[in-house]
Amino acid sequence: MNDFIRDLQIDANNAGVSTGQFWIDTGSVEIKSYSPVDGKLIAGVKPCDKDAYELVVEKAGKAFLEWREWPAPRRGEVVRQIGEKIRQNKEALGRLVSYEMGKSLQEGLGEVQEMIDICDFAVGLSRQLYGNTMQSERPLHRMYEQWHPLGIVSIISAFNFPVAVWSWNAMLAWVCGNTCIWKPSEKTPLCSIACQKLISSVLIKNNVPEGVSCLIIGDRTTGEWLSNDKRIQLLSATGSTKMGKAVGAAVAARLGRSLLELGGNNAVIISQHADLDIALIGSVFGAVGTAGQRCTSTRRLIIHESIYKKFRDRLVKAYDQLKIGNPLKEENHVGPLIDKNAIQLYLKSINQCKIEGGKFIVEGGILEGAGFESGCYVKPCIAEVEPGIPIVRHETFAPILYLLKYSTLEEAIKIQNEVPQGLSSSIMTLNLREAEQFLSFKGSDCGIANVNIGTSGAEIGGAFGGEKETGGGRESGSDAWKAYMRRQTNTINWSDKLPLAQGIRFDL
Numbered sequence: 001m002n003d004f005i006r007d008l009q010i011d012a013n014n015a016g017v018s019t020g021q022f023w024i025d026t027g028s029v030e031i032k033s034y035s036p037v038d039g040k041l042i043a044g045v046k047p048c049d050k051d052a053y054e055l056v057v058e059k060a061g062k063a064f065l066e067w068r069e070w071p072a073p074r075r076g077e078v079v080r081q082i083g084e085k086i087r088q089n090k091e092a093l094g095r096l097v098s099y100e101m102g103k104s105l106q107e108g109l110g111e112v113q114e115m116i117d118i119c120d121f122a123v124g125l126s127r128q129l130y131g132n133t134m135q136s137e138r139p140l141h142r143m144y145e146q147w148h149p150l151g152i153v154s155i156i157s158a159f160n161f162p163v164a165v166w167s168w169n170a171m172l173a174w175v176c177g178n179t180c181i182w183k184p185s186e187k188t189p190l191c192s193i194a195c196q197k198l199i200s201s202v203l204i205k206n207n208v209p210e211g212v213s214c215l216i217i218g219d220r221t222t223g224e225w226l227s228n229d230k231r232i233q234l235l236s237a238t239g240s241t242k243m244g245k246a247v248g249a250a251v252a253a254r255l256g257r258s259l260l261e262l263g264g265n266n267a268v269i270i271s272q273h274a275d276l277d278i279a280l281i282g283s284v285f286g287a288v289g290t291a292g293q294r295c296t297s298t299r300r301l302i303i304h305e306s307i308y309k310k311f312r313d314r315l316v317k318a319y320d321q322l323k324i325g326n327p328l329k330e331e332n333h334v335g336p337l338i339d340k341n342a343i344q345l346y347l348k349s350i351n352q353c354k355i356e357g358g359k360f361i362v363e364g365g366i367l368e369g370a371g372f373e374s375g376c377y378v379k380p381c382i383a384e385v386e387p388g389i390p391i392v393r394h395e396t397f398a399p400i401l402y403l404l405k406y407s408t409l410e411e412a413i414k415i416q417n418e419v420p421q422g423l424s425s426s427i428m429t430l431n432l433r434e435a436e437q438f439l440s441f442k443g444s445d446c447g448i449a450n451v452n453i454g455t456s457g458a459e460i461g462g463a464f465g466g467e468k469e470t471g472g473g474r475e476s477g478s479d480a481w482k483a484y485m486r487r488q489t490n491t492i493n494w495s496d497k498l499p500l501a502q503g504i505r506f507d508l
Contacts, residue, residue, distance in 0.1 A: 093198070100162065
């Protein structure tokens with residue numbers, strides 16, 4: 001057992017259901033977690049069964065009735081202490097994220113830092129859940145809006161960010177007065193167990209009602225229970241577009257609320273006016289960071305024809321310098337894909353690209369031999385392609401980068417926007433007019449649009465999310481907190497008459 005796993009008090013035989021302060025042993029067949037780093041079995045987790053699910057939802061519903069009465073700043077104080085607990089365990093939790101998911105240690109620690117940052121953000125937010133005051137057209141009337149908690153918020157998170165995305169949702173939902181049920185990816189269950197165990201002492205210390213923070217580990221069936229459950233007021237789901245369509249349809253059928261963070265097919269436009277040194281770093285990290293398994297990973301480079309060859313050659317040289325291997329070793333840039341299924345999707349996409357006319361200038365393939373025993377390590381690859389071929393419209397969760405050429409900015413923006421997804425985008429340029437056009441209504445159609453930085457690496461201060469098949473949801477910063485609350489408009493008549501709106505008369 002690795003030291004960092006022992007430090008997080010993760011046992012070899014874990015219950016995968018918790019109501020915050022207590023764990024429920026379902027006795028079910030285990031979900032086994034294997035590390036893509038070395039292929040070893042980390043531990044088995046007992047998933048949620050139907051009886052445990054019903055108990056969790058019942059506890060979360062009951063806890064909400066008490067939790068919503070706590071003043072928001074008091075709820076924020078609990079979140080502050082959770083942030084401190086995570087700070088104290090950043091190193092161990094970051095290493096677990098790296099080992100169970102496969103991202104580099106630097107990225108694992110960075111993900112935990114995002115958790116700390118969103119806790120800080122949520123603490124401040126707990127004193128800023130503002131509503132507007134409006135002017136009434138009727139004399140001696142006051143009109144305003146206020147925000148109330150929804151109830152139970154369910155969070156379905158993906159394997160690529162096994163802890164951060166949960167925290168983006170949970171910390172905001174908690175300060176807003178909701179209770180949370182977290183269903184993590186069954187590919188990274190130990191990260192969620194570690195988080196729940198870390199915060200349980202904070203919950204107990206502050207006498208937080210049992211059920212405010214719940215965890216249920218399970219497969220697609222568990223997700224379907226949440227999607228179809230009328231007791232769940234908001235379901236926040238992160239994953240593939242296919243998954244999101246199923247979740248969105250199920251929640252909409254019961255007139256529930258969903259917050260969807262789905263596929264990304266992100267592009268960087270590299271102008272002839274770009275600083276090529278900045279463009280190179282942003283493009284390479286965006287393409288190979290987390291082995292291309294970020295929803296914001298760079299999948300396409302749209303390069304101006306006048307600098308195409310020069311930048312392509314620099315890109316190839318940079319790929320030759322990439323170090324692939326154990327992500328816990330800081331000298332390595334690229335770790336493994338999550339599992340063997342991801343390997344097959346990677347190989348299938350490469351083959352399909354070749355069938356459709358793509359020319360690989362950096363070849364891909366599976367890495368074998370010492371250090372690659374898990375069978376999950378691959379070579380980041382680059383293909384030159386023509387706009388519009390089908391594979392370029394498809395999101396492959398792997399380090400495959402497509403190069404396209406353009407002549408005018410209008411053409412580049414059209415190429416960027418013609419894919420179904422609309423999450424993150426970027427332009428590399430020192431030309432003010434190009435930058436402003438890219439950010440205007442004539443530019444990127446994505447939820448995130450950057451200038452002179454890459455497509456990945458979003459900060460928690462801004463609302464995160466995208467348009468089109470990315471789902472339209474927003475999480476984390478700005479006013480994303482409003483998704484976790486219900487708006488109420490209030491009018492108070494403090495006169496001795498009852499004037500009607502729009503001057504209507506109704507005399508009796």
